[in-house]
Amino acid sequence: MTPEQKLDALRADVDVLAAATPETVLGSLPNWDSLAILLVVSHFEHGHQQTITGAQVRACRTVADLLALLPHKP
């Protein structure tokens, strides 16, 4: 997947990120809450077969930080 495809997939699965860009600051989103974090964890699990924790998501500042949790595959 290209970076753009990864962002599109994340936007499709996590409602509060529907209009997000890589620069979007997660804490600035009005509904960046525990449900949003669950949706991100689920997106990684089912969209990328990658298990991440809620703590990893909470430690991210921006959408780009979230996408950086994905392994870089050539």
Next chain:
Amino acid sequence: MQSSLTHVRLAGIAVTIGSVVRDFQAEGLAAGQDPAQLARLAKAVGLRERRVAAPDVTALDLCADAAARLLDEAAVDASSLDAVIFVTQTPDHPQPNNASLLHCRLGLSKAAAAYDLSLGCSGWVYGLHQAAMLCGAGAARVLVCAGDTLSRLVDPNDPATAPLFGDAGAAMLVEKTGEATSMHFVFGTDGTGASAIIVPAGGARQPEGAGPSTCLSMDGAAVYEFVLREAPPAVAGVLKLAGWTPEVTDHLVLHQANRFVVSSVARKCGFPEAKVPMNLVEQFGNQSSASIPAAMAHACAEALQGSRRRLVVCGFGVGFSWGAAALEAGPMVVAPTLAFPR
């Protein structure tokens, strides 16, 4: 641990639900919550309505109703039961246990064993295993009841837990059989997660409490991570013990925590959604240890009444505790799910 038991069968199930309907949107709006946020939660998690017990009704009452109806439908005399096991974390009293109270209500023999299991959402699988073990050790017929009134343990002002739980009681009959049928089990516990689902006060450690300390608190993200980490391997484990695959299994019945969790676990287990009941929680709420039989009665009743089905079940929750089973069930008694009082 893993366990396989033979010459035992699940002979019947019955479920009784609370009689009071609580509407998720109406409750949230009455509590002053944002309508858009309520709609978002309803869509993502699958919250619509739940059934809770009437004020004077306990898990014992719900289970006693289910047990009486099950014995009646199965034409089983209560005096023929060798044991009754009661799975609950909301017993009527600290002492005596619910099983002894149910023993009295149903009129069981003085020769019958009666004991409680203090387990939550994994409890029905543990109860099934206990009953199957008793049948392997000389019992002919065991009644297992599983139920809770968790709606009373939540803080009504906590939007993270208040809308989740419904109240229900289930009963099942487990019998020794001459047939070479098998039940396979996988159990596990991760006590490091004990604080993720907890009611801090009310036990011997903290007898007195007020406000939130007397209510169920839950770290939803930690629970979700736990379930995705432990439930799929447990399901894979019982499939391996049984020599089955998702393709040859008729139903995967998961603890009905919420639609989001059930859907996630089903996907990770490799089961198509058509084989996995998952709309139950939208109508009844999370019914704790009664949710697996409730899902069976709701979604698989006709199949179980009329034919032999390959079932995989998995419960997970407070503890952290989990249990999975693979068994062939049916034809068997599946009593209609009814509310109490009627």
